[in-house]
Amino acid sequence: MQNPTRLFASFVRSLPAAQGRRLRRNLLFVSLTLSLIAVLSIISKANAAGGAYTVDDAGINAPGECNIDAWYQNGRHGSSSSVVSQDCTLKGLPNVQLGAAVQHDRDDGDSETRLSPQFKAQIFSREDLGLELALAGSTHFAFNRAHAFDGVDLNLPFTYQPFETLRLNLNAGWTHAYDDGEQNHRWAWGTGVEYDLARSLTLIAERYGQQGGEQAWQAGPRLHVGERIDVDLVVGRNLTGERDQWLTTGATLRF
Known part of the structure; x- marks a missing residue:
């Protein structure tokens, strides 16, 4: 039986040069992220979270709990995004989750960094019916622009859980x-x-879009490493324009 390390190295060498570089960068990001989370996980407990996925659920952290998400997205044509996000629910505000995300994008030699304060407030929750509704919003500020304000998003996430293993x-x-x-x-x-x-x-798939704008899908497995760490491996494709494809790797920590 061949050594798995040699098999993987042979597989990487067989890929086109650009794909091989993207795979190595994603694996390096996962390794560094898991190393950091392994240190923090001694005092933490992780569950599923939104992470790199665009479609949000209506759940929020329990009062006094926080989560950290980190992911790296590598596009087919050399673009990339690195994101670190943290959200917490304060004991004094048990129905509101507050946080912020920092995102760094690179495309054709240009780069941009954005800070996005964000919130999610739970409006309705009936565990017996498997129904949850929330209001979420975020504001975006660009660091390296003359016009710092970059936009705002408002969203109504709705979650229906007909079975213990299935969430829509x-x-x-x-x-x-x-x-x-x-x-x-x-x-x-x-x-x-x-x-x-x-x-x-957990297997996750989503389809999302904007009126007259981006239309895309993403899908992939979410690996639960014990009860403390979640790891996402995501593939996605834009359905408009040049139909770009991307690979995303990320990890979630809750404490």
Whole structure:
């Protein structure tokens, strides 16, 4: 039987040079992220979270709990995004989750960093019916622009859980963005499904878009490493324009 390390090395060498570089960068990001989380996990307990997925669920952290999400997305044509996000629910505000995300994008030699304060407030929750409804919003600020304000998003996430292993998510929202100096207002929507195939594995798929704007899908497995760490491996594709494809790797920590 061949050594698994040699088999993997042979597989990487067989890929086109660009794909091989993207795979190595994603694996390096996962390794560094898991190393950091392994240290923090001694005092933490992790569950599923939104992570790199665009379609949100209506759940929030329990009072006094926080989560950290980190992911790296590598596009087919050399673009990339790195994101670190943290959200917490304070004991004094048990129905509101507050947080912020920092995102760094690179494309064709240009780069941009954004800070996005965000919130999610639970409006309705009936565990016996498997129904949850929330209001979520975020504001975006660009660090390296003369015009720092970059836009705002509002969203109504709705989650229905007909079975213990199945969750259906529906999003309806509105986005205001500055695109190359032009202000755009668009309605946004998204649908997602999460299925717990096993105790350590959840399969996730989503389809989302904006009125007159981006249309895309993403899907992949979410690996539950014990009860403390979740790891996402996500593939996605834009359904408009050049139909770009991407690979995303990420991890979630809750404490």
